[in-house]
Amino acid sequence: MSKDIVVIGGGTAGARLARQLAPSARVTVIGEEDHAPYNRVLLAEVLAGRYGPEVVALPETPVRRGVRVVRIDRADKVVQCDDGSVVPYGTLVLATGSNPVLPPLRGLGNDLPDGVHPFRTMDDCLALAAAVREGTRAVVIGGGLLGVSAARALAERGAQVVLAQQGEHLMERQLDPAASELLRSHLETLGVEVHTECRVRGLRCEAGAVRAVELADRYALDADLVVVACGVRPRVGLARAAGLDVRNGIVVDDELRTSDPDIRAIGDCAEHNGRVYALAGPAIEQADVLATLLADSPDACPADSPAPSSDTSPAPAPAPSARYTGTRALTRLTLNGSGPLDLAAFGETTPLPGDDVVRLTDATRGAYRKVVVRGDRLIGGILLGDLGAVGELARTWEGDEPLPSSPLFHLLGGS
CATH class of the missing domain: 3.30.390.30 (FAD/NAD-linked reductase, C-terminal dimerisation domain)
Known part of the structure; x- marks a missing residue:
């Protein structure tokens, strides 16, 4: 039986885990993106043009890039990939992250119209950077952390930006009305037009390209570019198809173990004690705890050591040396540049x-x-x-x- 550790996902959590375990364990990281692992927190700095993609890259982590896992076979303990490869595992770690939420707006389907962009990955960021020009009319839908970051970065690139927030104030999950008002003033100083309590009804498109954003009161905001920043949702499709316990996220215990004892989950896709964090800090803490647990596991196999022979009696499992009991998460946003x-x-x-x-x-x-x-x-x-x-x-x-x-x-x- 394979003792290899296979990690699905090369984002913050997956890359951190692999770095913590190397070189003492055999770890294979399978990442869907073509880019090397990067710091997602700094994407707004890339969009603003202050950093290149190479600047926000994480420390070198070997990843099978551009490969998507399409199925988990729990009986044979292998994962099947879209390139036809089959990878066996002893321990499987799901670090599949999250997807941007696409709200049910008229004109917004599975295939996004030209000019409509999510803001979640490096590819999203580079596509936005390539599309924006001085004077581009841009509408950002969503006034949370991602929406504020995107609106500010686009304004610094010279776009005419309108930020449409359905709630009463910006960044409702983190800020109170007084702090939000100061944030709004900051954005308006940079030329961002902010609308709160503003419900978007749909998109107006011509020849497959967006032309305007229609509000609930039928008022239309002309748009050459639309950024959808309405939050994220854990990526749980693989886990659900494999029969794992899934609620909002993939349910894990204090050892970050799923309902299958050979499968763990960390990062944005994991739900611990009823909570999905979707923040970098908890993802890093979960990766560190899991690295300690896997390194201390009797099943762990050093990269340069043979697997135990079949006639070797297993040692009693020790008590876990680490446990994940939750993260007291701090949200921090630092954006450089003018103002x-x-x-x-x-x-x-x-x-x-x-x-x-x-x-x-x-x-x-x-x-x-x-x-x-x-x-x-x-x-x-x-x-x-x-x-x-x-x-x-x-x-x-x-x-x-x-x-x-x-x-x-x-x-x-x-x-």
Whole structure:
């Protein structure tokens, strides 16, 4: 039986796991993209033209690029690929990531009209960069983290950008209304026209190319280019077809094991304790925990060692040396260039009755700081424009230790 570790997915989680395990284990990484693994967080910098693709590449990781796994055969413990190859595994790791959500808009089907782009992969980014010109009329649908990043990058490339957000304010999952208003002002300073509480009804196309974005009130936004940034959804098709337990994501336990003990899952596709994170930080933490577990496994086989002979009695399985218990995730966005933008958000940023809230706003400098304290614990915070205190705040929050009895203003860095 093969003891090889096969990883499906060459993104942040899969590449990190392979680097952590090498060179002590035989690891095969199968990646669907033609590009070498890269830092997805920096795609907006590539779109803005500040970085080339090679700058955001992750440390060298051997990947079978441009190969898509089409089937998992759990009985024979092999994966079948679209190039006809069959790869055996001892342990299979699903790091399949996530797909962009394409909302049910009129004119938007499985085949995207010319000029309509998601913003999730390097290919998406390079296609957008090739399409945008000075004066290009661009509409970004979605005012979350990806939408804000794309709108700002396109504006820096000289496009006339309209950002359409269905919710009441930008980045609703991370920011409160006050911080969102400062973010909106920042975007408008760069020439981005922001519309909130704005529901998109569909696309108007001619000869297979987008020409306008139609809103619910029938108002049309002329568009040469449309970016769909409406969130992401875990890629679970392979897992579901293989009969694994799938809810929103591929269900895993504290050892990142799926309902098949020989298959693990990490990153955007994994659901742990009812939560799918879809962030780089948790993906890295899961990869590190799994690397420790697999390295300590009695089934692990060094790259230069033969597999154990069939007459060797297996050693008792030791207690796991690591467990994944969840990530206290911090969202951070840093965009350089003209009018740099820095923001960070973590934990619970909406206070409950009885919580203490400390807030400092400097509209002139576009800076905002807010922390939420429950009892003697820091439970959340938002910083925009000045992240000088983010390191100390993040450590205090992640450590979940009692706060000192001194006034809470010290949490904001003493500014």
